[in-house]
Amino acid sequence: KPRLILILGDQLSPDIAALREADKSRDIVLMAEVASETDYVPHHPKKIAFLFAAMRKYAEALRADGWQVRYTKLDDPDNAGSIPGEILRACDDASTDEVLATEPGEFRLIAALEEMPIPVHQFPDDRFLCSHADFEDWAEGRKELRMEWFYREMRRKTGLLMDGDKPEGGKWNYDHDNRKPPPGSVDAAPMHFTPDETVEEVLDLVGSRFDNNFGDLKPFWFATDTGQARRALTHWVKTALPRFGDFQDAMMKGERFLYHSIISMYLNAGLLGWREVCEAAENAYRDGHAPLNAVEGFIRQIIGWREYMRGIYFLEGPDYMSRNALDHTRDLPGFYWSGNTDMLCLSEAITQTKEEAYAHHIQRLMVTGNFALLAGIDPHQVHEWYLAVYADAYEWVEAPNVIGMSQFADGGVVGSKPYVSGGNYINKMSDYCKSCRYSVKEKTGEGACPFNALYWNFLIRHEDRFSNNPRMAQMYRTWARMDEGKRDETLTSAKAFLEKLDQGAKV
Numbered sequence: 001k002p003r004l005i006l007i008l009g010d011q012l013s014p015d016i017a018a019l020r021e022a023d024k025s026r027d028i029v030l031m032a033e034v035a036s037e038t039d040y041v042p043h044h045p046k047k048i049a050f051l052f053a054a055m056r057k058y059a060e061a062l063r064a065d066g067w068q069v070r071y072t073k074l075d076d077p078d079n080a081g082s083i084p085g086e087i088l089r090a091c092d093d094a095s096t097d098e099v100l101a102t103e104p105g106e107f108r109l110i111a112a113l114e115e116m117p118i119p120v121h122q123f124p125d126d127r128f129l130c131s132h133a134d135f136e137d138w139a140e141g142r143k144e145l146r147m148e149w150f151y152r153e154m155r156r157k158t159g160l161l162m163d164g165d166k167p168e169g170g171k172w173n174y175d176h177d178n179r180k181p182p183p184g185s186v187d188a189a190p191m192h193f194t195p196d197e198t199v200e201e202v203l204d205l206v207g208s209r210f211d212n213n214f215g216d217l218k219p220f221w222f223a224t225d226t227g228q229a230r231r232a233l234t235h236w237v238k239t240a241l242p243r244f245g246d247f248q249d250a251m252m253k254g255e256r257f258l259y260h261s262i263i264s265m266y267l268n269a270g271l272l273g274w275r276e277v278c279e280a281a282e283n284a285y286r287d288g289h290a291p292l293n294a295v296e297g298f299i300r301q302i303i304g305w306r307e308y309m310r311g312i313y314f315l316e317g318p319d320y321m322s323r324n325a326l327d328h329t330r331d332l333p334g335f336y337w338s339g340n341t342d343m344l345c346l347s348e349a350i351t352q353t354k355e356e357a358y359a360h361h362i363q364r365l366m367v368t369g370n371f372a373l374l375a376g377i378d379p380h381q382v383h384e385w386y387l388a389v390y391a392d393a394y395e396w397v398e399a400p401n402v403i404g405m406s407q408f409a410d411g412g413v414v415g416s417k418p419y420v421s422g423g424n425y426i427n428k429m430s431d432y433c434k435s436c437r438y439s440v441k442e443k444t445g446e447g448a449c450p451f452n453a454l455y456w457n458f459l460i461r462h463e464d465r466f467s468n469n470p471r472m473a474q475m476y477r478t479w480a481r482m483d484e485g486k487r488d489e490t491l492t493s494a495k496a497f498l499e500k501l502d503q504g505a506k507v
């Protein structure tokens with residue numbers, strides 16, 4: 001009898017583990033668009049459309065390669081509405097009870113497969129460089145799980161940018177060169193793809209079913225198969241990688257992509273693999289096309305941060321998403337769903353998120369993330385927002401970035417200090433402040449940049465926890481030196497702002 005081979009929406013790699021175990025002549029590949037996956041958070045319509053289009057094209061490619069594929073569309077009247085439901089229905093129809101899967105990237109779905117009335121064999125997802133066991137070994141006995149040490153091991157393991165057993169150029173990390181303020185103009189743009197018939201069909205479906213979700217469905221220009229994603233990668237390496245490093249942390253009004261690669265959604269869904277991506281970048285360096293600071297910075301994001309975040313998610317376990325080390329309870333402000341705020345940095349980041357299902361790292365960390373942390377927003381609500389609104393968001397990568405790196409809700413597993421800043425940092429790294437209603441130079445009062453007073457308010461609120469942190473001591477000394485009137489004014493200013501926020505007034 002046949003076996004069912006489950007392939008999820010973010011498992012669209014040609015060599016995904018469960019498929020490698022399968023027998024083309026007898027087994028049936030099972031893929032399903034289901035409400036339980038589209039609705040666990042209100043995903044951005046572009047994200048849903050991207051995944052459905054990529055799933056449908058992947059299924060077509062398997063069929064063309066001789067596989068038998070059972071594909072359930074979302075509007076199929078018999079759709080069981082969940083992955084377990086679709087497995088059971090398919091088992092019934094094919095008179096089988098043998099199911100092979102690749103381990104999902106989310107505890108919720110792993111548990112759902114484990115709890116099925118029939119056994120579902122889950123193979124490890126070996127599309128990653130570091131297995132769960134390897135990460136556990138690395139973490140074992142360490143007081144601090146520093147990404148930098150993990151990254152160096154990954155460099156040695158892969159041989160990427162290595163010169164024998166030494167790092168290329170003599171240093172492991174060239175981040176110091178990667179902090180330039182925004183350039184005068186940007187001479188790069190991600191490759192756009194015109195929707196084909198499959199994409200158009202999906203756009204119709206998503207447009208009618210998810211019209212109420214946050215986010216614009218059109219224009220839709222993402223790559224939706226491996227061939228296209230590879231073209232997008234090649235285009236980026238040629239046109240933008242050389243300047244990626246320099247402007248990695250910069251933000252610019254109206255410039256949504258700068259020199260970023262815009263490949264995270266392709267990597268996370270399986271259209272691209274980490275190795276081909278890193279090798280493309282390394283080759284550009286070896287050919288003299290891109291400088292070391294750009295290529296090292298990029299490779300570090302992929303074999304360092306991306307793998308490290310996945311390791312943390314699986315190491316920490318399912319309760320990670322409900323951690324709230326700083327006891328933050330304020331509701332997520334309504335403007336996260338509209339962009340309707342006078343704070344220009346936030347309105348830029350949120351508006352582009354609405355239109356593109358994308359914001360780059362510093363926007364996510366130092367604008368939307370920083371504000372939520374300073375304002376004391378409930379980290380679980382912040383987590384659900386990020387999981388919904390970005391085309392690249394899956395819990396294994398989103399949660400360690402949000403709960404850990406951005407909100408410090410894990411109490412310091414990912415970061416040794418919280419990523420908070422006043423308006424100064426944003427002003428240094430962007431050109432936003434000069435067109436903002438608020439004045440970044442002013443520290444208190446109605447017209448002052450809200451980040452300024454909120455920053456001190458955060459530090460004082462959490463003085464017990466952070467004043468002994470050597471990396472933050474300097475800021476507490478600065479506070480102590482401020483005259484008392486100024487300190488009172490600062491805290492009063494923060495309080496007035498937060499009251500306005502709580503009343504739902506426009507800020």
Ligand code: FAD
Nearest residue numbers: 260261262263264301306360361364365392393398401406
């Ligand atoms: P580039 O800047 O070109 O970087 C290259 C690649 O490196 C990315 O495609 C990505 O695969 C990888 N990468 C870079 N930083 C990270 C990181 N911190 N963690 C994991 N991979 C990284 N990334 C996601 O893929 N999914 C998420 O849901 C997600 N949520 C985030 C939430 C917050 C609060 C923060 C601060 C970061 C988050 N990131 C997430 C990481 C990062 O912002 C995105 O990977 C990046 O912006 C994607 O754009 P890009 O492809 O243009 O990346």
Ligand code: DLZ
Nearest residue numbers: 008009032033034037038104105106394
């Ligand atoms: C994100 C997502 C969405 C929106 N829809 C589907 C779907 O209909 N079918 C499917 O197989 N997968 C979908 N996914 C991806 C899953 O949510 C993802 O596999 C898990 O969250 C594990 O990472």
Ligand code: SF4
Nearest residue numbers: 343345423433436449
């Ligand atoms: Fe953002 Fe403050 Fe700058 Fe306005 S002044 S853009 S709120 S940092």
